[in-house]
Amino acid sequence: MTYNNLKYSLLFSFILSACSSGDRLEPDEMTGLPAPPQHFPAMPEVDYNPMTKDGVVLGRKLFFEPLMSGNNKISCASCHHQDKAFTDGVSLSSIGFSGNRLHRNTQAIINLAWATNGLFWEGGSTNLESLAIGPITHLDEMGQNVLELPQKLERSGHYKLLFENAFPSEKSEGITTQKILKALGQYLRTIVSADSRYDQYILGKLSLTDREQRGLTVFDTKCASCHSRDKHLFTDNLYHNIGLDDTFSEANERVEQGRYRITFNPDDMGKFRTPTLRNISYTAPYMHDGRFGTLEEVLDHFQHGIRHTATTSPYLSGFTLSDVEKDLLQVFLKTLDDEAFVTNPALRP
Template sequence: MSITGRDKYIRGVFISLVMLFGLFSCSKDDDLDTTDEEETPFAFRQPAFFPKAVESAIDPKTGLPSNPLTKTGVELGRRLFYDPILSANKQVSCASCHHQSKGFSDGVAITTAGVSGKPLERHSPTLINLAWTDKGLFWDGGSTNLESQAFGPLTHADEMGMYLPVLVERLRADATYVELFHKAFGELPSEHRTAMALSQFQRILISADTPYDLYRRGEQPDALSADQLRGLNLVRQKCGSCHAGELFTDNDFHNNGIDDDFSDGSHEGIYWGRYRITYNPLDLGAFKTPTLRNVMVSPPYMHDGRFKTIDEVLNHYRFDIKDTPVTASVLYQNNDRVGIPMTDKEVEDIKSFLNALTDETFLKNREFSSPFK
C-alpha cells in the first residue's frame, strides 16, 4: 500500500495510538472471552532456501510475538483487505490498488483509485513475501512493520480517507465483523485489531513456486531452459547486489540513478526517497529494492511507475543511469564508470529468466483471493 507525505503518515499513526489507549479501549462490558479458534495457529510456510521470516514485534510482557498468525486472524484480515467498508466512501478497499493477478500491484503508474480521485505521488508496490521485510515498508521505509503500515493508507486523505473512530463504529455495527473479531481476538472490533488482522493476511502472501523454485528445490530439474539458466547467472552477476538471494531483493534502499535533481520541495520531498525518513544525505534519492518475483506481470516499474516495460528498465541500467554523488556504487560496472554492460543477447537471456520468476500458483491462489466472490 502506498502513502505520500511523511507528516500525514505520522499523523495517522498518532490518531490510531490515541484511539488504542483511550477513546475506544474496551470496557469490562465490552470484553469477550477468547475462543479456542484464536489459539489455532496458522501453518506458516517457510520455503526451502528462504531466510527465516521476520516475526511480528515481540511483546515485552510475554517475550512472544505480539501478533502471531492464527487461522481466524488471517481469514479476518483477508476479508478486511477486500472490503470497501474500510474507506470513507465505502468504495475503496486495499485490493483497489493491489490486484492479485498483478502480484498485488495495480498495473498503472500512479493510481487515482483513492477516495479523493486525486493521483497519488507513488506507484502502488507489489505485496510479495512481506514476511521477510526487515528494513521498513513503503518506497522510503517510512513504516517499520506491517501493523503500523496499515494506518497510512487507511487514514490518508487521497487513499482510503478513513477517520478511525468511524471505522470502529462501522465494524461494531456489523454483526459479521463482531463475530469474526471475537473469534480472532476475543474482542470487539477496534482500529488496532483491524491493523493486526490486515497484517496477518499480508504475511501469508508468499510466492515460492515459480519455475525457478522448482528447479532450485530439485523438484523439476529441467524447469529452466538453457536461455533461462544463462539469464539466472547474469542476474546474479549483474543485478544480485540489490536483487539478492532467494527473495530477489535485499529489502534495502538504493539510489539507482534515475534522477539527478532532488529539489522537489513542492511535493513534500517525494523524490528524496529514504532521505525523507533518515535525513542522511547518503540516502538522497534512495528507494526500496522491489523483488524480481512476478516482475513480468507487475509493470510499470520504479517508485513512480515511469518505466512501462522491462525493456525500458534494462535500457536504463545499460545506458541512462545518472552519475551523481549518491548513485549506488554497485552501478559502476562499466570500467568504474556508471552503467551495467549488457549485450542484446544477455538482455534477452535475462528477460527469459525473469519470466521464470512468475508464480502462477501465487497469482491464482484462492486463499489470497476475495472472499466475497
C-alpha cells in the same frame, strides 16, 4: 503519503504496546494458505501479533472490504489486484477518495513477512501493522478516519463474531483500531509466492533451459548485489539510488528524494527500497513513479540511462549491459513468475 501525523503516531505506539491473544497457529496449519517455503529463511517472529487462523480470515475479509474507506467504495484490493501480483497495473492511480493522482506507483505485496527493514518505497512504515495506517487515512487513497473505523465496522453487523473469534480474550473491548491493523498484518503475512519455475529449479524438481541458465549467470553477475538470491527473496531489503534522476525536487511530497524524506540523511537522497523481482511480468509499470512501462525499458535504463550523482549506488559505477545480456536477463526473469500465486483462491475472500 503522509506518515508523521502526530495523532496516528501516538495511536500506533499504543497499538504496538498491546499483544493480541488466541492460540498461535503455525503457518503450515492454515488450511488453504501457503506454508512457509522450505527453501526460504524462517518467517520472522512477530510477538506482538501472533498469527491465528481466525485472525487471517478476518484480515483477508478486511483487505477486500470497501467499508474500510471514507466513501465505502474503496478497499485495499482496489489498488492491489491478485492477478497483477497485488499491484494495479497503472503508473499512478487516481481511483482514491479524492480522485487526485497519487505520487507513487502501487507496490506489489509479495513475501512481505520477510521485509524487516522498512516498507513502502522509502521505508516510511516499519512493519505490516503500521503499513495500513497511511493508505486507510490518506485523502488521496481510502480517506477513512481510522479512529472512527471500529464503530463503522461495528454498525455493519458483519464483523462482531469475526473479531471475537480472532481475538477471543478481548471480546469485551469490541472492535478496535488495534485489532483491525493486526488482522490485516496477519493476512498480509500469508501472501507468499514461492512456486515459480525458479523455485522448482532450486528444489531440484526441474532444470532450467540453456537460455534460462545463461540468464541466471548474467543475473548473478549484474543484478544480485541488490536483488539478492541468498534467501530467494530477490531483494536485499535495502535502499539504493539507481540513477533515475540527477535532481531531487521538493514537489509532490518530495517523492524524488526517496529515503531522504524519511531519514533526512544526505546519503539517502534518491534512494528507494529494492523491490522484489518475483512475478515481475505481472507488476508493470515499474519504479517508484511507474515511469517504465515495460521490463525492456527498465533494462534500457541500466544499459544507457543511469544518471550519476553523489548518492548513486557504487554497484552502478562502470556498469555495462550488452544487448545479449539484456535478452538473457529477460528470459531468466520470467522464471520468477508464479502463476499459482496470482490465481490462488485462498488469497481471495
